[in-house]
Amino acid sequence: MATVNTLIYLIIYPGLLFLFLYSTFVEWYDRKLYARFQNRMGPTHTGKFGLLQPIADFFKLMAKEDIVPERADRKMFSALPAFGLAIVFTAMLLIPVWNYSLDRPSVISFSGDIIVVLYLLSLPTFIFFLAGWSSTNLFSIVGGARVLTMLFGYEVPLFLAVLSPAVLANSWRLAEIAAFYRQHPALIPVNLLGFVIALICVQAKLERTPFDIPHAETEIVGGTFTEYSGKKLAIFRLMMDAEMVVAAGLLATVFLGGFPGGPLLGLINFIVKTLFVIFFLALIRATTSRIRVDQVVTFSWKYLAPLAVLQLLITILVKGLIS
Secondary structure (H helix, E strand, O other): OOOHHHHHHHHHHHOOOHHHHHHHHHHHHHHHHHHHHHHHHOOOOOHHHHHHHHHHHHHHHHHHOOOOOOOHHHHHHHHHHHHHHHHHHHHHHHHOOOOOOOOOHHHHOOOOOHHHHHHHHHHHHHHHHHHHHOOHHHHHHHHHHHHHHHHHHHHHHHHHHHHHHHHHOOOOOOHHHHHHHHHOOHHHHHHHHHHHHHHHHHHHHHHOOOHHHHOOOHHHHHHHHHHHHHHHHHHHHHHHHHHHHHHHHHHHHHHOOOOOHHHHHHHHHHHHHHHHHHHHHHHHHOOOOOOOOHHHHHHHHHHHHHHHHHHHHHHHHHHHOOO
């Protein structure tokens, strides 16, 4: 029975099938919000309210011709999309979708799993860099270089912001952090500054406006993905949608008190809280314009990093007062 439960967890819920379906729904939700913020309709035709448009786009790309540039590193160019998708799906397995008590932990839950999730969410950046580099296209190489340059800016404040709630909860395990803030909801506002910082950093990690410099169409065509088409581009797009779900789930777990209840109630809480996070990501996307890559790094180190340190100091002070 334990083996069956594990397979269900890995493949169906909250594993591969759930993440695929929810990632496509999140893409529709993000596109719909983005359109409404700009007084447009967004997806409307495929499925009711356009709900099936992301799935239709995915399968349409899967059916398109898959071209590999003649001078590209064929093996690396072809393998990177699958590696990136596997990394993001693995990170999802560490997010506690429903309430796991200490005597009933998730299939993959251990002390320090928050560090592993942050590490796994860092790897797609290197995947994008290698994808651009292996394609040997000038625009792709420039896009890949911009991806790495941005990483040096937002990664440190993101880690500091996300780990501050863990310091207050006195745990490096996601399930325990979520349980701590469910038991002490009055402490959630303590991490409000960190939540804002983490939102901005996640926006940069996902390369969304105003941080869409690595694939700026008006400057470098499609950036990292200029040479990608067909199945590989479809997988990369799915990977980015799944990465947004994982990042939103991580922020909801550490900043919003996690997801109480059994599988059904946990699913409802997971969807509500992740959509709450994604709402703000869409709002940032709709209300800002692209900035330069040097401005990303300057903004991160001049403002985000000091504020993240301030959040950590506030957390330590509060921890000392309540202990």
